[in-house]
Amino acid sequence: MANPDLAKLEAIAREGRVQILRMLAHAGSGHPGGSLSVIDILTVLYFNRMKYDPKQPTWEDRDRFVLSKGHCVPAQYYCMAKAGFFPESLLLTLRKLGSPLQGHPDRTALPGIEAATGSLGQGLSVAVGMALGLKMDGKSARVYCVLGDGETQEGQIWESLMSGPKLGAPDHHVDNLCVILDYNGIQLDGFVKKILDLEPIVDKLKSFGWPVLDIDGHDLAQIDKALDQAEATKGRPTFIVAHTIKGKGVSFMANDPEWHGKAPKPAEAVAAIREVLDGTVPAWAQPIIAELEAMEKK
Amino acid sequence: MPAKASRAAFGEALLELGARNDRIVTLDADLSKSTMTGAFAKAYPGRAFDVGIAESGMIGLAAGLALTGHIPFACSFACFIVGRFETIRVSIAYSNAPVTLVGTHVGVAIGEDGYSQMGLEDIACLRSLPNIPIIQPADEIETKQAVAYAVEHRSPLYLRLTRQNLEPVHEPTYHFQFGKADVLRAGSDVSLLATGGTVWNSLEAATKLAADGINAEVINVSTIKPLDEETLLLSAGKTGRVVTVEDHSIHGGLGGAVAEFLGEVMPTPVKRLGVNGFGESGDAKGLYAKHGLDPDGIARSVLKFLNR
Numbered sequence: 001m002a003n004p005d006l007a008k009l010e011a012i013a014r015e016g017r018v019q020i021l022r023m024l025a026h027a028g029s030g031h032p033g034g035s036l037s038v039i040d041i042l043t044v045l046y047f048n049r050m051k052y053d054p055k056q057p058t059w060e061d062r063d064r065f066v067l068s069k070g071h072c073v074p075a076q077y078y079c080m081a082k083a084g085f086f087p088e089s090l091l092l093t094l095r096k097l098g099s100p101l102q103g104h105p106d107r108t109a110l111p112g113i114e115a116a117t118g119s120l121g122q123g124l125s126v127a128v129g130m131a132l133g134l135k136m137d138g139k140s141a142r143v144y145c146v147l148g149d150g151e152t153q154e155g156q157i158w159e160s161l162m163s164g165p166k167l168g169a170p171d172h173h174v175d176n177l178c179v180i181l182d183y184n185g186i187q188l189d190g191f192v193k194k195i196l197d198l199e200p201i202v203d204k205l206k207s208f209g210w211p212v213l214d215i216d217g218h219d220l221a222q223i224d225k226a227l228d229q230a231e232a233t234k235g236r237p238t239f240i241v242a243h244t245i246k247g248k249g250v251s252f253m254a255n256d257p258e259w260h261g262k263a264p265k266p267a268e269a270v271a272a273i274r275e276v277l278d279g280t281v282p283a284w285a286q287p288i289i290a291e292l293e294a295m296e297k298k
Numbered sequence: 299m300p301a302k303a304s305r306a307a308f309g310e311a312l313l314e315l316g317a318r319n320d321r322i323v324t325l326d327a328d329l330s331k332s333t334m335t336g337a338f339a340k341a342y343p344g345r346a347f348d349v350g351i352a353e354s355g356m357i358g359l360a361a362g363l364a365l366t367g368h369i370p371f372a373c374s375f376a377c378f379i380v381g382r383f384e385t386i387r388v389s390i391a392y393s394n395a396p397v398t399l400v401g402t403h404v405g406v407a408i409g410e411d412g413y414s415q416m417g418l419e420d421i422a423c424l425r426s427l428p429n430i431p432i433i434q435p436a437d438e439i440e441t442k443q444a445v446a447y448a449v450e451h452r453s454p455l456y457l458r459l460t461r462q463n464l465e466p467v468h469e470p471t472y473h474f475q476f477g478k479a480d481v482l483r484a485g486s487d488v489s490l491l492a493t494g495g496t497v498w499n500s501l502e503a504a505t506k507l508a509a510d511g512i513n514a515e516v517i518n519v520s521t522i523k524p525l526d527e528e529t530l531l532l533s534a535g536k537t538g539r540v541v542t543v544e545d546h547s548i549h550g551g552l553g554g555a556v557a558e559f560l561g562e563v564m565p566t567p568v569k570r571l572g573v574n575g576f577g578e579s580g581d582a583k584g585l586y587a588k589h590g591l592d593p594d595g596i597a598r599s600v601l602k603f604l605n606r
Contacts, residue, residue: 060367107393115365116393119384125355126389129362136323136344136368156385159355167359171344 004048004224012082013043013220015284017249017276019078019091022288025269025295027095030103033259034072037184037217037244038146044223045144046079054084057111063141064114064130068123069148069182070104071261076113077101085112121154123147124179128160131177131237132168142231143177150187153196165209165236177237178230179210182217184246188260202241210239217242249276266296299438299470301463304494305402307441308459309334312371315449316342321369322449325360327353332461333373333402353378357385361395369396369449376401376417376458383423390454391429398448402459404434405545405573406589407495412579417458422550424456425523432523433476434458436497437466440520443474451476458494458522460545462582465498467518479526481533485515488600489533492543493519493552496571499586500543502593507600514600525555527563534566541569541600545591548572569603571596 016039024030050063067076074094081088086100093099100109104118114130117123127145134141151157168174181201185192192198205212211233215222223242230238246260247253250272253264264272270292277285316322316338323345324335330348339346349356353374360372372379379401380386390397404417424430433448433455435441441459448455467482482497483504492500497518504514515533519526534540540560542553553570560566573589586592590599 064366115361115395116388119388122354122358122385122389125358125385126362126365126393126395128355129359129364130366131362132347132359133363133366133368137366156354156358159349159352160358163349163352163355163359167347167349 001048001224001228004221006220009043009048009220012047013040014276016043016075016078018273018285018288020074021264021269021272021276022292023074023077023091023094024263025266025292026092027263029095029263030074031071031261032253032264033186033246034069034148034182034184035075036248036250036253037246038069038072038182039075040218040220041146041180041182041223041242042075042079044220044227046083048224049227050144051141054112057085061139061141064127064143066115066117066123066127066130066143066145067105068117068145069120069151070118070123072148073105076105080112120148120151121156124157124160127177127179128164128167128174131174132172134176135168135172135174141176145177145179147179147181149181149183149185149192149198152181152198161205161208161210173235174237175234178227178240179237180240180242182244183241184244186246186255186257186260190257205239209236211236213238213240215240215242217244218248251275266292270296299466301465302438303461303463304435304438304441304459305334305461307438308400308445308457309337311442311445312338313341315446316345319369319449321367323347323363323368323370325349325356325370325372327351327356327374327378329374332375333400335371335373354382354385357382357399358389360397361389361393364395364397365393371398371400373400373402375403375415376420377415380420380423387427391427394429394453396452396454398455398457400457400459403461404458405460405495406577406585407460407462407545407582409582409585410579413577416577418547418573418577419550420458421522421546421552422554425550425555430454430456431521432456432458433521434494435520436494436518437464437468439466439468439470439472440474444520447474447476460495462495464495467497467501474520477521477524477526479517479519479521479529481515481517481529483514483516485513485537487513487537488515488539488541488604489537490514490516490541490543490596490600491519491530491552491556492516493522495545496543496591499591499593500596503596503600506593506597510601510606512600512604512606519552522552522555525559527559530556530559531564534560534564538566539604540566541571541603543571543591543596546572548574569599571599
């Protein structure tokens with residue numbers, strides 16, 4: 001979008017990191033690394049890009065968002081609460097019995113979630129189907145799908161990567177689809193490069209027929225500009241390779257496979273939050289710190 | 299009415315329904331000539347998608363189309379459909395995406411192609427998933443009505459279809475009801491519960507058994523899930539002996555469903571006829587004889603079960 005309010009987006013993403021750490025500390029389990037790597041992308045999507053109405057989550061002209069790497073849904077839950085889909089207090093029910101905030105996205109439990117994901121490799125096919133369905137109906141709505149790099153090892157992803165640029169031709173090309181790879185380089189067991197390397201991913205995608213944009217996935221302006229380019233691209237869907245850092249914003253989590261799927265203890269969350277806030281704790285964050293410190297004492 | 303494969307009746311029904319309902323779309327994974335969606339694809343080329351030999355992708359695509367308000371039929375051989383169980387589990391069942399999964403070429407009746415192409419565990423797999431009913435029609439007229447039902451049914455569904463021709467077992471006035479088994483032949487000595495390709499064989503077996511003085515009740519269980527418990531209880535309560543007949547593994551299919559239910563509610567001796575182990579290449583008739591699913595085989599098993 002023209003002239004994005006970067007300072008506003010940066011503040012939202014910063015609060016997002018705080019809320020992710022808070023939620024996970026309360027839940028006692030979950031995936032901080034990937035949630036922190038994807039939050040900048042989701043911030044731009046939810047607060048400077050997608051059309052939606054939190055009061056009418058099934059509004060038929062809404063843009064669709066599919067988080068194929070479903071384990072990082074805390075980042076999405078934060079954005080949804082911030083956007084008004086549900087009250088912020090619900091964030092603390094993450095992973096608790098009876099909560100609509102399931103450990104991985106549950107479409108039927110939480111309005112605003114478009115597809116159940118979490119079993120890796122499935123979201124892209126579903127997103128391609130949604131894009132095709134919208135095109136067939138002549139809708140202008142767009143579909144955004146965020147992939148993890150680890151899950152891009154799944155065969156089903158490559159089935160959809162083969163079909164995406166060609167599907168629906170000649171009348172219903174899915175150029176309303178934009179896929180974003182959260183390329184943080186780490187999966188549960190270690191480094192993607194060592195386990196099953198995706199490289200050369202840009203060349204692979206190009207040879208499959210995708211227009212590819214290679215960006216810094218933490219640079220809000222770059223993310224926004226890439227989304228503009230994707231929207232302007234006709235005849236084919238766009239793939240954005242967003243280079244990110246797992247655990248971005250917290251020095252002791254950054255780039256460490258340990259923090260793929262381990263929740264911070266309350267004291268660790270407090271230390272991490274202070275770091276995210278750069279040492280100065282604004283008024284809104286003070287009760288969060290106090291609450292986590294009280295949890296630690298228990 | 300001549301005998302017709304349920305896959306052929308499906309293709310005809312889709313073509314007809316497609317004219318009235320432009321939300322219907324088909325997806326195939328390079329087997330449209332076998333799943334019989336070809337006529338639909340020819341008539342409505344913009345609504346038929348052959349995605350290549352990529353069944354997982356096809357099922358995910360179908361989910362996306364369903365979630366944007368289309369009415370997708372995702373078709374392949376039954377074994378290849380349930381081979382993508384995990385995609386069905388999350389993207390269809392858990393997401394509650396109203397897709398009709400169509401599994402054709404079920405059972406040993408496909409014959410010469412052999413085990414790897416035979417849908418023999420599909421019912422067992424999909425019975426274990428919440429939110430996906432299973433329908434297996436027994437003849438042309440029932441198939442066409444089941445397809446019409448699938449168009450109206452706005453939640454996931456599995457339709458199980460045969461490659462081989464099926465002799466009609468219903469009058470032209472028959473009315474298919476989802477969730478309702480139909481008693482094709484009333485009897486008092488034993489209940490034969492059959493589904494799909496084995497329904498007609500069970501009726502033939504009942505005729506043979508009548509010659510031995512056994513009055514068999516024959517019930518077509520076209521909705522395998524949810525099971526029509528009421529009809530089952532009435533029949534089993536009357537006869538006290540139940541035999542299930544299906545071209546599917548004896549584990550977890552119709553026989554499993556019936557035995558599980560009766561075991562809890564009204565313990566009744568149940569004999570499960572079906573396939574125990576792998577299938578193999580051969581002629582369909584010979585395979586049915588080998589597995590005791592032809593009329594003679596069914597009658598023989600019933601006599602033995604009744605100690606006659």
